Amino acid sequence: MTNQQNVVVVDVKPHGGVKPPLSLPVAKSFSPQDLKLLLMKKRFETENAWVLDSMRASSPSRISNPTTTSLPETDVKSSWIVHHPSALNMFEQIVTASKGKQIAMFLDYDGTLSPIVEDPDRAFMPREMRAAVRDVSRYFPTAILTGRCRDKVYSFVKLSGLYYAGSHGMDIKGPSKSCKDYNNGKQGVLFQPASEFLPMIDEVYKALVEKTKSISGAKVENNKFCVSVHYRCVDEKSWATIAEQVRSVLNHYPKLKLTQGRKVLEIRPTIKWDKGRALEFLLEALGYNNPNDVLPIYIGDDRTDEDAFKVLRDRGLGFGILVSKIPKETNASYSLQEPSEVKEFLRRLVEWKKLSLQAPIIG
Numbered sequence: 001m002t003n004q005q006n007v008v009v010v011d012v013k014p015h016g017g018v019k020p021p022l023s024l025p026v027a028k029s030f031s032p033q034d035l036k037l038l039l040m041k042k043r044f045e046t047e048n049a050w051v052l053d054s055m056r057a058s059s060p061s062r063i064s065n066p067t068t069t070s071l072p073e074t075d076v077k078s079s080w081i082v083h084h085p086s087a088l089n090m091f092e093q094i095v096t097a098s099k100g101k102q103i104a105m106f107l108d109y110d111g112t113l114s115p116i117v118e119d120p121d122r123a124f125m126p127r128e129m130r131a132a133v134r135d136v137s138r139y140f141p142t143a144i145l146t147g148r149c150r151d152k153v154y155s156f157v158k159l160s161g162l163y164y165a166g167s168h169g170m171d172i173k174g175p176s177k178s179c180k181d182y183n184n185g186k187q188g189v190l191f192q193p194a195s196e197f198l199p200m201i202d203e204v205y206k207a208l209v210e211k212t213k214s215i216s217g218a219k220v221e222n223n224k225f226c227v228s229v230h231y232r233c234v235d236e237k238s239w240a241t242i243a244e245q246v247r248s249v250l251n252h253y254p255k256l257k258l259t260q261g262r263k264v265l266e267i268r269p270t271i272k273w274d275k276g277r278a279l280e281f282l283l284e285a286l287g288y289n290n291p292n293d294v295l296p297i298y299i300g301d302d303r304t305d306e307d308a309f310k311v312l313r314d315r316g317l318g319f320g321i322l323v324s325k326i327p328k329e330t331n332a333s334y335s336l337q338e339p340s341e342v343k344e345f346l347r348r349l350v351e352w353k354k355l356s357l358q359a360p361i362i363g
């Protein structure tokens, strides 16, 4: 007969949600010290399992609610398209909604302006996409919001008339050259809400490089105010090891948290700042305090873009457009399948704007 009972511990994740409950067998003879160690070990294992599940599901989460999973895949897809129609098919409705307002464009980078590739250092932006973004920025205030380091994304985009928000919005800079009159003279706006974390992020980057160097295919990227640990090229059998190594480093840094993107673990400060807050900051920096003056359009493909989609939805402002070929849970209103459709959407916006500037005023 065993002398054990089960203790269930419910804990709170650093970024708000509830962690899975810990259930551990407690022998009556355990000392408080043993119990503490056992609890720590169990928590470590549970958190790893939680990260690993999430890594397997990849990002953003595919639709998994019971009302849709019982339907055949084609029905799920058509029901999703009804709720998140193509932004190309809804183009007329989108521009009609901008009547009397200034359209402001917010664009994610990876998976939106450049196709996803294996090597993050080679995620170049196709020339035609650069032309489309440049043309859009001539007619509408335009910002790139990315998880990447701001300098790195600038080296890919190479356009000086845009706002850039790197490190998931923790590093914001205005256009380096004046673009018409819509930036209200706020050229060079700079906002870095996490600057005190720079030394810590640097330290964590080095620790992660060291911890993952023996995992074939793992890549650690220093994004200035956050760090990415890529596992796209890591054999799935080693995903548990990568999750374990990342957690073992993070355990020493309670002021940092773990989030996830497309085959990437992202380590960032626990401050309440994300792409949604950056979008709000940029709207204010552009002088759009009155929601009646502006129609923001945000296009992105990843979990981190959901923060921005949510801000737009909660404020009843503009439109979020998710780039995805498959149905996913999202706060976006519309969808586009891939970067080539993003380019088409941007081109159509420019054509529409040119025509509307030429149109005679009647009445």
Ligand SMILES: O=P(O)(O)OC[C@H]1O[C@H](O[C@H]2O[C@H](CO)[C@@H](O)[C@H](O)[C@H]2O)[C@H](O)[C@@H](O)[C@@H]1O
Residues within 6 Å of the ligand: 108, 109, 110, 111, 115, 116, 117, 118, 119, 120, 123, 145, 146, 147, 148, 221, 223, 228, 230, 232, 261, 262, 263, 264, 266, 302, 304
């Ligand atoms: O906010 P984003 O611009 O979407 O940046 C998010 C992460 O994007 C990059 O990683 C992703 O794209 C890579 C290149 O296609 C791909 O190899 C990787 O698997 C994707 O997760 C970037 O390298 C990360 O640092 C960003 O956090």
